[in-house]
Amino acid sequence: MAIAKTIDTKFSHNNIEAKWRSMWEKNHTYKISDESKKERWYELTMYPYPSGDLHVGHWFAMTGADIHARYKRMNGYNVLHPMGFDAFGLNAENAAIQRGIHPHKWTMDNISRMKKQLDTLGPMYDWDRQVITCLPEYYKWNQWFFLQFLKNDLAYKGFAPVNWCPSCVTVLANEQVIDGICERCDTEVTHKDMDQWFLRITKYADELLDQESIDWPDRIKTMQTNWIGRSEGVEFEFDISHCNLEETKLKTFTTRIDTAFGVTFVVMAPEHPLASSITSKSELESVQNYISKSRQSTEIERLATDREKTGVFTGSYCINQLTGEQIPIFIGDYVLASYGTGVVMGVPAHDQRDFEFAKKYDLEIRVVIAEENYDQTEISEAYIGPGIQINSGNFDGLSNMQGKIEIANHIEKEKFGNKKVNYKMRDWLISRQRYWGTPIPIIYCNDCGAVPVPEEDLPVILPEDAEFLPTGESPLALHEEFVNVKCPDCNKPSKRETDTMDTFVDSSWYFLRYTSPKFSESAFDPSTAKLWNPVDQYTGGVEHAVMHLLYSRFFVKAIRDLGLIDYDEPFDRLFNQGTIIYKGHKMSKSRGNVIAPDEYVEAVGADVVRTYLMFIGPWEQGGEWNDSGINGAVRWLNKVWDLVHSNTSLLPNEISEDLVNQNNRIKNQTIKKVTEDIDKFKYNTGIASLMEFTNQLIELNSSKKITSDQLRDTIETLLLLISPIAPHISEELWEYIGNEFSVHQSEWPRYDETLIDDPTVTFIVQVNGRVRDKITLASDISENEAKNVALESPKIKPHISGKSLNRVIFVPGKLINLVVS
């Protein structure tokens, strides 16, 4: 795509940028030392997937993080701001299938291209710290963590109905299915029953709910809380001992045990293991038809909430142990197998879904919680509010809140069930039936079962010479040499696990690896990890709210319990930058609306692109790329360039004290504003005030209201303030004014609060709240004096003449409001 016509920079941006990048490289300007005595700051931004080309969205994310990291560094911190690549993933494998390029080559080629592109941005990365997750030196530790998890009952293999993406040809974790659609390829997800590896994230459900100690956006915290979905209730058992099954009890889960006397039916999920066996002979055919039909329906169909509730009677009954009543058992697909016990007690009077089901199948609707003024007539919808227990045996007359407690206690005492906490979140399914990922270090032996690969045999290397067929068959499963091994325990011929790990395993601990990327004795050097972690400031997109961000929190808690680290949360602060859109849409290759930064960098330079991106709008919000908007950034940096290069020999040597103070005021105000804005990631307004500052200096220069010494000093401040945003040109100009290399190793300017306040100020004079005049007054003027001045104002007089002054509102240094009538 050809870039829009831009105006030209007045400086040769390409030379300047190349010059300083090589200077920084040569001087190790951004090399990070673990030994520094300075306070440490870990500024992390989410590492990219090496998809091929860096687009403007990457630049947007990375520039914002780089600015903040540079700012922290100038404020005296030893800053770790590393970069790496999330290098395993399906795109690489699909490229192999479609174009015959090996995933390793595809990935590494992309990485080297993206690194070059990233370097043109002028970031303060120390590439010695880079992490590339597809290399054995990294994924070995995925395997090692897996083995530790296995030992500590945090990893297990389980047979379960799982999400299957027919396009990616693999299973997916629940977090990776969004509204029934595969998160990465937008294909409708189906179900399969498979034996898969899980990580026991649910063990940490309650701890993950505790977000007290982390400074994260509420939005993300809420999303995680909703995802975990804790609910307290009772597992209530119905007696089925008369059914001649192994099980004698049918377990249901409810949060409304107060309604247990209103149960008029029970519904089982179609996938429930007893669904067929509990069915009577006469109903078997219709039940099996129903089950197979519902199994064929897609996730999307099943999730539609406005769908009519359907079900089928099993011909069997269970006993409500509280009442001794016979309760009909149904199969219905509005009940989810994966939540609770997969069986629901139907209380149509107090649950809308059950109500609809009862209406459809003509089942009794028995009110057991009476709302205020309940008149015993038939109800037209379920009543879910509070009320008084009725038709509830000994519990009649209690409030349902009390009923909830006492019925639960009664059930526990009589051993009809137990109080129980349930979570919506499931364990993390990490098996993937694909090649380009970390091999799961397990060997299956006929005699010994699933045997972990001994730690000393790690890493289990992903074989290079795999065949990539478009059949969906995992290349590893076809790789004889890889598959056929000896059992580590008994030495008999055995088979390797051919599934690989979810790539979210890689990103769950990469922030630890950055602290010692070459350490070979373990996943990370405990001493340097302790030095840098947890991450002080993490930035990235909001799309990882319940995937990467949740998994990482789990990982940290899990390895803390293994004794490897001693803190609870990976990321102390989190900030989500927004998205850059173009032509009204998020940029994507398929839509053909991708802005490649390279051409703009060539045309106007990285500093301009950085500045423009940060100026578009609040970093938090993102915004629309506007082809002509970039001219504003060019003009500004041109002005800065001209200002610094302007001839100052004609400036006066002395000016009035008032002018000196005023010039100082502008400078100190700007330092304060820019400091506060960068601190809060409000780059757009920070840049705006720098533009204003530049305009003011140009004006002072041309009107000779500044001495050359003061101008030089002020320009120095300007360059320091610009340097995190436009690192190259500020370095060039820093050198030009005769300062020592490097502006990036200089201290952030301080402001003097006492120099900021203006001795005179424009007072707003209002009459009845409407602005009628503006008068310049001493900022510390008293109410009385201000009132007298205001009353004398020719602009005010007509508005108050003939009226009586009832009240005066006075805001010191700002405003006076005369209330008249």
Added chain:
RNA sequence: GCCGAAGUGGCGGAACGGUAGACGCGCCGGUCUCAAAAACCGGUGGGGUUAAACCCGUGUGAGUUCGAAUCUCACCUUCGGCACCA
């Protein structure tokens, strides 16, 4: 359906109880030029006026307040998240 965020010039946005529209883009007029671009100067919410004054204006409607884009309530729209979780 539930929860959350947001609605401000032609556009991106600023202000977040006290001058609405900072800063920038674009546009209009001027200077320079043979001409254009760039640069520079001026203008740029609507009405009104020779010019002022003045009136209207931050999604809609009410309210609180001396004063509301900002706080409260209701509604509309947009965007996110959740959504048969028992």
